[in-house]
Structures are given as C-alpha cells and as structure tokens.
Amino acid sequence: MPTFDDAKMRVKAKLGTAKKNKPVSASGTPTQIISGYCVLPIYLPAPVSTTGTSSDSEDEGGLKQTPVVHYLYIRKHETPGDNSSSRTLFVANLPIDATTLHMHKLFSTIADIAPSSIETVTFLPSPTGTSFQLIPSLSSLKGLQESEISQIRRILPTCSAAHVVFTDIKAMNKALGSLKFQQVTPPVWRLSDSVEQETEDANAMTGSARYMAIHKRRRISSAALQVTVDSFMSAYNKAETQRERDAKRARSMPDDDGFVTVSRGVGRTAVGTSSDALKAEAKKRQKKGELKDFYRFQIREEKKTRMNELLKNFKMDQEKIRELKAKRKFKPFSSKLA
C-alpha cells in the first residue's frame, strides 16, 4: 500500500526528537508529476504533546510513532494578465492545520528560502468544504478584555489549497526548482525544529488547550457582547439609513431619459400580509363558486372522475400487493418470532 519506499521509512526513527534537518538538496530522482503538479511527500509527525509525554510507550503500536506521509501538490500559479501570479506557487492538498509559519518552515527546509522571501500565504476557501463556523471569529467580536483575547489556531477543511506569493521570481524559481527532484528524506511538517518552542507556540495549540480556548471564546463577557452587538447594529442602521436615503433619492430623481422610477415605499409592512389577502380572496371566490351539480354533464363528469380515481387506487393497491408478494410477505409462519 505505501507508495513510499518502505525501507527508507523504517530507517527514519523518532520524528519528534529528530535532529535538526539541514536543508537537503534534491536527490537525483525526478519528482512524480501529476497533471502538471509536482508531488511533494512530507512527513506528518504525531502531535508534539503526545510524543513528548509518552516516549516510553512506543510499543503501544498504533499510529503514534509511525511516520505518516502526506502529499502536497504544487505548481506555478498562472493567471493571464496578473503580474503577481508569476511569483506565486499554488499548493494543493494542505494538511488541515497548515499555517503561514508552516509554509515558511517548509520552503526553508526544501529550498533554503528565508521567510522574508515569502510575501504572503493566502489560504483559499475550499469549494467543497462547508462554511459552517463553530468558533466565533476574533474579528467579529469587539470590546474584548485583554484576558479574553486568545489566539485559536485556524483549521482548514481537508484538501485545502493556498497561494504562496514570493517576493520575487527568483525565490519562486528556486522553490520550484527544488521541487523538480525528490528529496532524500521528505521534509517534516512542523513549525520549528525545537520541541519546546513548538509546544509553546499558540499556532500549534491542539487538544484540550484548543478546546478550552474555544470554550472561553464562546462565553465572552456580557460587556463585550454588548459592545459587539451595539457596534454591529449602529453600522447596520447607518447602512440602512443610507440605503433608504438612496432609494428615496432614486424615487424623486429622474433618470437619464428623464423618467422617474416609481417604487414601493420602505415603510413597514402592515399587519396583514399580501399572502393573507390572497388567501382571503381565494376563499371569497370559493364561496361564490358555481353550483357543481346543476347540469347533468357535471354530475356525469364528477362520477367519471370519481370512478377513475377509484380505479386508479385499485390499480395502485394491486401494484402494492404485487410488491408485498414479491417480498414474500404473505407467509404467516415465516414470521420473525416463529
């Protein structure tokens, strides 16, 4: 099953305590290319806290210590007529916990590119992922106390992609060049080479710490919520008033051809809605309706439709019985309890 050289993986032992990875030059083998994308295998280590605390339980098996290979698909980003694109790499199939810092570290490892050479990393919204957000975003909250502001690492839906924009074409080409050939050992997906540093970094926060932080974020103080709501509402009202004013102006202003568009007022809807009115009208109409059994042909028609209805039901019933029979339903002694 593994697409990777198994022997090589076995050589690679503990990842959490692995020695500092020097930027490795590419081996001689060219990289696998799929639909124009360079395939970059990376090691996905187990979370730091787990490997750190339970180094003695290696034999537990499971997934803990086994190196797991994840695959990134990278190519040059090209959009006709866009200058910046020429120094942008498109990276697909990111791990769910990818951050800008992860990307910095990755390129520094594979191509020795300094973080300063990367201008921006933009994570793209996945068209297949849901937009359902469980965590109130920091940007939508106002008036938070100092103690309430805590960073929560952003998690991407599976199979997300990013644009990595380099400061210049040279840096990008260097990165791209390093992708052409396979690495001796796949780079490790992490923020930092030192375990301690990684644990402290808020961006790496996982597990209970993460969920504690989310829990706290969701239970903000009344004061902060008040500020948030007030600021939203005043902005909303301002926008509303502006919209109303525009609409009013539009109503009184003749357009280019000198016509005034007649539009509905912005007044509140009255007690009765339009649908109520429709219903009432329909009712009225029904009451006034013609006599249904006045003419002979009406009676005949009525009978005919009823008759047909009956026959239709009969046919349906027959159909149902046939189905039930096919399911061997009418066997009284093959019952479930018998």
Added chain:
Amino acid sequence: MAKRKRSESSSMVDFALARERDIENNDLNAEESGQVDEYSDDFDEDNDEEGDKSSMPESEENSANSLLAAESLNPGKVSKKKLQVSRLADDVHNIHEAIQLYKSNIFKMEIDELLAELKIDEDKTKHVDRILHKLKVIIESIEDSPELLLPDAEEMLSKSGISIPFPDPKPPKDAQYRFKYGGPSDYNVVNCYLLKTMIKSPERFGIDVVVNMPKNIFHEKDTLNYRYFHKRAYYLAYIASYLKSQKDLLFDMSYELLDGDHLRPVLRLESVKDGGEFDFHRAKCYIRIIPGISQDVFPLSKISPSRNCVRYSQNPAESLKPTPFYNSSILNDTYFFPGTVVLHKAAKSCDGFKDAMKLGEIWLRQRGFKSSIDGGGFGSWEWGMLMAALLQGGGAKGSRSLSKGFSNYQLFKATLNYIASNDFTETPVNTSKSPLGFDKGVFGGLPVLVNNDINLNLLYRMSVSSYRRLRHEASLTVAELDDVKGDHFDSVFLDKVDSLIYQYDFASLIKFPSFRDDKTYRDIGRVFNPSYYAYFTSKVYQILHWGLGERASLISTKFSETSRWPLTSPKPSSLGDGAFTLGILLDPENSERLVIHGPSAEDKAQAEEFRKFWGRKSELRRFKDGSIIESVVWEPHSERSIVSQIVTYLLERHFGEAIAKDITFVADALAKTFAEDMELGDGSAFTKFQKNLDEFELLRKLLIDIDDLPLRVSSVMPASPALRYASIRPPTKFSIECVHEFSDVVIELETSSKWPDDLVAVQHSKAAFLLGIAESIKDVDAAISTQVGLERDLVTIENFSYLDILLPSGYAFRARIQTDRESSMLRNYSIDKDLGLRAHRNLERNFSLAARHTTEFQTMCHRFPFLSPAVRRVKKWFHSHYLSPQVDDVLIELITLSIFLKPFPWTAPANATTGFLRTLYFLAYWDWRADPLILDVDNSLTISDVQAIRDTFKSLRNNDLEYSQTAMFVAVNYARDGTTWTSPNPSKVIASRITMLARASCEVLKTGNTIVSNNKSTIGRIFVSPLKDFDFVIHLKKVDHRPCLDVKYPPYDYVGLYFNELQTIFNGNVLLLRNALENDVIAGVWDPSILKARNWKVYLGYSTQPSTTEVANASDNNAHVRANIMAMVREMQRLGGDLISKIDVLK
C-alpha cells in the same frame, strides 16, 4: 390405474358425504328464517365510516355503464377494447365488492393472497385418500376378540409388544368387567380433512379417522368410574396390535392424547419414507385413529355434564359433585361425525365459511391457541363450531348473529366481535333447539357453548385463563379492525403474537411440582381435571387472580404437553417439559401500589379468609380515615417489582417454598442491569424530573414578568429532553464537578414589526435582548447568575446566542430567543437557498418543534407511566452503539412512543423493560424503506391526513430511490413532513446499522424461543458494539475538566467540540460515531467511494496520495490518486492532541 385411484379416492369422500346428505334432507325444513341481528348492522356502520365510498356503489355502476357505452361508440377499436372493457367491468365489480364486504380494497386483496398461501396442494394429498380407503378395509377385516379379563387382555397384547394406554387411574387388577374388540359400527374421516379446511403450515396436519366402537362391547354401567375409557383404551390397543401385525402395512405408530385429553388416547400413524405403497410423507400429514361411539350406546342423560360419573368418595354421606370434564369427554366421543356434519352444512350454506375458518385458524395459531388442552382448548374446530352456531342463532331472542351472505372477512370479524363482547361464562351460548340440560355453574367459570342436542359443551377443554386470554385477544383485534386509518393486516394475521418476551409486562417460567406429591390431585383433583398440568395451572391462576386483583389485567398460564408415547409403554402420567409460563399484563396505574386493602376487622368471616390467604403478610392496620382493616403492605425494592414480590410470595405460601425458589423471571437480568445503572435505575428519577419542571415554572414566571424591555416575553417553552422526562440522566443541580446539561428553553417575544429585515441583524438584536433579559434578571434577584454564550460565529443567519440561567436552587437552564419573522425570512433566503433551507430546518428542529414536541411528550409520559423509563433505556442502547451523533433524541422518543401508541397486536407496555424490548423488536423488523411511521398522539388525524402523509412519503421515495436524503420517515401530528428529525441523519447506512444491531440484540436476548436470557454477561452484550466493525477507532483519554468555579466557564464536553470539528473538516468523507455518554472512543468509517483510485483534481474533497510510484509524464492527465487514509487519521490525531490516548487503524 390412475383413473381407478381417483374414483376410489372420491368414493371415499362420497360415502361420508352421502350420509350427511341424508341428515341434511331430514333437516331441510328446519331452516330458520330468523333475521340477522345487530352484528350485521355493525358492518353497515363500518361502511359508513369510509365516507363517500359507501354511497358510491350505485353511482359507480352507472358510470361504469356510461364508460362502457362511450367506448362501444367507437367502432374502429371495438374488438380490442371489448377485452379491456370487460376487464374494467370486472375491476369495478371487485372494487364494489371489496368496499362492501371487506374493510378496504387492499385488505381484501391481502386476504386473498393469504388464503392462496394457506392452500394445501391437493395433488399431494390424493395419495392419502387411497391409503385411508385401504385402512378402512383393513380395520373392517379385524376379527372380534374374545371377552377377556384384565390380566388376560394385557397378556395377549403384550405378546405383540403392545401396551394398553389406560388413563389414570388404571383399572384395578381384579376388575370384574371384560374387555372385548368387536368390528366397528362405523368408520369415517372427519373434521378438517373431510371439510378441506386445513391450512398449509410447517406443522403436519392430522387426518382424523373415527372408528365407532360397537354397542355390544359396553355395559350400561360402563360410564362410571373410567370403565368406558379403559375399554376404549383396550379397543385402541387391539387395533394397534392388528395394524402392527400386518406385514405390508408400514406405518410409524405411536399413541397420543386426543387434544391433550388424558382420558382419551388415540393412535397416530405416520408415514415411513420407504417409497412404498403406504408412503405418504410428501403430503405433510399424519393419520389419527380415534375410537368413538354412536349416540345410542349410552343413555345421554346419564352422561349429562351435571351428573356424577366418578364415585371418588366411598363416604355415603358425601354428596358427589358432577364430573363435567369426564362426562364431556364421553359425550365428545359421540360427536365426531355429527360435529363434522354441522360444519359441512354451514360451509354449504355459507360461501365464506371455509375461508373464514382458515382465517380463524391462522388468527388463533398466531396467538398460540389450539383445540388441545395445552393450546387453550380453542382451535379451528371450536372456531368453526362457534361460527356454525352463530349462523343459527346466538343473537338477541335467538336471532342469527352471522348472515349467510357475509364475506369470509365479515364472518371472521363478526365472530371475533361476538367473542369480545359476550361473556360465555355468564350467558352460555346455546343454539340447540332445547334449553340447556345442565346448570352453567357445573363448569365452574368455564365458557359454555352448546349447539347440539346432547348437551356437549364444545368449550369444555378451555381454562378460565385461556378463555380470558381469548377474549382479550379478540377485543384487541376487533379494535385493530375498527381502526380505519391503519392497515393492521400484518398484526392480525401474519405476526406471531404469542411471545412471552414481548407480549407480557411480567413473565416467568415456573417448574411444576411432582404430581406424586400432590395428594389432593390424586384423590380428587384429577376427577375434575385429569391433566395435572391443567389442574395445577388453573389453581395458580385462581390464587394469582385473587391476589393480584386489579394490578393485573390479564393472567396467562401456559404449558405444553407433547402427548406422544410409544406403543410399547403404558401412558405416562405427565408428558410435558415440566414447566409452565406465567404471563401477566399489568394495569400501569395499579401495578405498583404498596398496600392491599382487605376487609374490615369486624367482618369476621371475610377477615379470616383474607388472613388465611395472605398468611403472615396480613396485618391489621389503622388508616388515615380511621378505618381498621386487614391489609398487606409491600416494600418498594429496586430490583423486584411489587408484582414479582406478590407472585413469589403467593406461590410460596400456597404451593410451597420449592416452587417459589425455582421461578425464572423473564428478562430479569436485563431489568437488573438497568436497575444497577445508577442513572436509569434510580427510583426517584421521576421526582427529579418533576423538580426540574417546577424550577422551570419559576423561571417562566420570572421571564414573563420582565417589563423593562422594549418587547415583553410572551411565552417561555421547554425544549429539552430533561424537561420531558426523556433524558437518560435525570436533571441534576448544576455542579462544577462534571459536564452539566443545561435544560433548553425557548423564549418567544411579543410580535413586533420592528425587527430588522436582515437576518444577521435579527440575530444580533436577539443577542441584545438576551443581554437585556440578563440585566433585568439581575435586578429582580441577584442570587440568579446568568451568562451569555455564543454557539457559532457571529456572521451568520442562524441563531448564535444563548443565555445560561442558574437559579438559586441549583437548576440551570439555557434560553434562546425565537422570533416570528425568522422562519419565513429563512425560507425565502434568496442569497443562498440551500443554506436558508438548512437553517430553517435547524430553526424548526431546535425551536418551535422542539418546544411543541416537549409539551406533547410530557403529556404522553403522563398518559403512559412507563414511557419515560422505557425511552431512557432505549436511548441508553442507542448511545452504547455509538449512535449518539447520528440519531436525534426526538427520533428515539418518537419511535419508543409508537410502541405505546400503536402496540398492536399487543397492549401498551406497563413495564420499562418490556417497553425497551418491544422497541428493539420494532427496530429489528421495521422495514423503513417501505413503511412510514405515522404517530397520532391525540387521535386527531383524519383518514385523509394519514393519506396525505402517506402520499408525501411515496413521492419522497419516488424522488429518491436510493434513500440518500431520507432513510427513516417518522411523521407525527405536529411534524407531518416526516423528515424533521430523520433527515439528513440517520443516513441510510446508519438506519441499516440500527436494524442490524437491533436484530443482533434481539437474538442475544432470547435463548430458545420463549425466554430472555438471564445470563448477565450475555445481556451486557446487547450494549456493546464491536469496535472491529469500524475502519479506525480513536481512543480518548478521560478529560480532566479544569476546575471552573462558576457558570461563566462550566466544565465542557470538549470531546463533543472536537467531534464536531472533525465532522466539519472531513465533511462527508468519513462517518464518525461516538457514545456521548461515555466519551470513550470516536469510531470512524470511510466513505467507501473515496477508497477507490480516482483521477486527480485540485479539490477532490479529501487528502490523497498518488496510487503509483512511477514518475508519470507531465502530460498524463489521467493520473490516479486515492485517499491517503493514514495521513487523514494523523491529521485527526494532530488536532486532538492530548485528548487522545491512542488510535487504532483497523482496516
């Protein structure tokens, strides 16, 4: 040769029927012209219920004619159309008939199918006719034996290896009467084989051959002291020995009891499979040779049920009681052929009769009734006799209760109705021409049905218990048939009803004591009830009936006797498995009462009787109203219900300690498992719910009274399982020790037109209102703490805010606001229609419908006292199979409720364990693909409502043949769309898994067919889902909830949050399951489609790896990739961090 065979076989029947024709001719003028009484009116009413339909028949035909006319005007196509037309006319006729004579069209078709299924293949029985004829010739050729005294007779037969099947008590060795065999005066095939009313079933059917013993072998006094039966036994043994001596006759012969009657053995002939002349094993039947007598052998008055025929006491001073059972057994021996004639006549005069007999038989069999004593003494023969009687009379002033024009279904239903609404013990049914020749009291509470002139009570083999059960089942079925809204065909005819596990609220298995130790039985008891098992169970019934009083609505005692033994050995005294089952239906209102009120102390005689009955348990007590009465007081016990205490005590007191010690309580281990579960077994759970509800009332008043907000709170509605007696854990006070479940409530504000037109703004305004409410609450009572919370990101069209309110009493609630405009705004959300609809569904589920359901379910829990404990047990089951996230609480509640609302063919459970078992049983066999579940909580749905729901279901299925949107469909009065709580979860996969798990659980629960296993570790298995079923399993650590001191940061279900994140991240690629109660694992199953290799594209929706290592060409656009399972699991692990102890990847 073949031709001859046929003529032979038909002559066989002819000769039986020729006699019958004579009788018929004699009776020809006796045909009554009485009118059909109220039961036929009943059917007219039935038709009326169908609304317009009943008024239709006439117009139907007219229109059919006009249709015909219209079509025949079209000359070109006549020939082709004619066929269609005649078919159309046939259809019209069928519909017409079905509506008039049956419950509905479909019901008629179902009955037709069933009857076709029950039909015996007559080709296979033709061969048997020939054998029967041959047998007649052989028996008639047996030569008379000399008159012998007992020892000589026994010796003669023992030479040919035959033992005489004497009933108990056996004849004394020095008996002075002589035994003799004489050529039979008559030889006849009788009963079902002659009438052709037997039904196809896994059991082989019996062909009854009656050999009438000649008068000359009997003495006038042979009716006394078993002499008749002893001579009868000799006669049978003599035939057996002769048949055995026939070289070319090869039958597998044994003795058996006729319908379990210990006085009357018969000879059973089974086919041997040698392919020879007498091999009839293909016919799936056996032959019974029954010795009978004609009615002129004994003076009938001597064996009338009110006479004594057994001198059981030598004391001349003692007046001997009548021996109705004994006498009826002799009378029955004279009635084989006349009885068959009665049935045959009825079948000839009434077209539907034979089919109605078959319907009756199938109905009876599914309920465990047969003609034999252990089958309750009411089988197809009795059923047919009752129908025949009702065709003659039975109604008011001797009018007929059934009409000859009835369809088979009408006959069936009217007969059931007659059973249900008439008490044959109080008013015996007598359709003979003369008044009853005996007092109904001689049968001691047994039903009486007489349709003959010889005073034979056709129901003499029944017991009080079986008769009550028969009436109970009949009235249940009548209620089902009267229900025009549902099609109950399955539960009436197809489902096995007789089940100790599912049918009763209390069930147990009790060992019989040895009859040798029972002196009363041996001395006197067996005179009145020869079967020891029947004798003993009827005594148990009496005691329990008296002792349980109104706690029990039905007490059923059942035993089974195999009743066969070899020709070489004498009749054994008892022939069963040595145990009987006791099933009790409880009255939920009374079953758990602690005190039994007896007679007043002043009433000496009654008080004495009461004391004698209850023994040491009885005590004199003074009650609050000042009365001093005899009473019995029971202690509530966590593992033993009051009823089981009473049963155990009474059995011990009246039948000895040994019996009481050896009672096996059905589902006992299961009940104990529940009882040991701290959360479920807590007896005070109901009061805890009540406390929470009381506190909710306080909160409601508090919120309603707030008057310093722009809008007033118009209503506060409960919307949580904890507020409808349905949460597994009863609500507790808020604690910082563990994760607390806040009880959800929904606040409705008074209507206003001032809400913003934008959904996000509405949500923010709601948050502002919650803040205002919190502020006001603080002003009212500073002891109440509140905390706002956010459910999701604020940029949303859905509700994001809630308010936790912790009352001083410690009960905590979570309030959300519902506005009247939100619903329509979401439905018309034009920016993202799907999102809007999804949000709208969430709104209904979590707000308006949650509140509605909560109130309705509260009412149901009061109506069915055992609904609440049952539903909590069922939820426990769902949780332990890791289905928590996939199955909505409300869905489980509705399914369990359906067991109580539609218990057919049983009654609503009056015991939590029974409710649980029945729900599992329902889940195991519910064909959710084809059957919608429709609940009517207050009986307010009309037929057209139900039809409308069915149509919704049908169109839903037609639009989604793969069940990808909706698997289970559950509609209830307040959510008629049927999918509110079932779509998108549980998905088809989960629904199938539920079915599978429920079936497995049902299998585990039963050992054999009757009883729930009492092995605790076995029972434990139904709450364990094997983890190996999953692709991977994430084992979780027990999370240490950091101490939080107040309502601001209460302990939280972090795993739940982690779980939700995983679901969002891996949306659709993996099915995740967990047990929200235990939080021990998260189990996952990959969507199988992602495991296949696919063409690469950027957004495939899941993490991938190249499926080959070959370095592919850059232009290769068909490069294949497949899901990178290990990497995705690692991602989960990285996110879960310290929550996880280990991950097993199993596949």
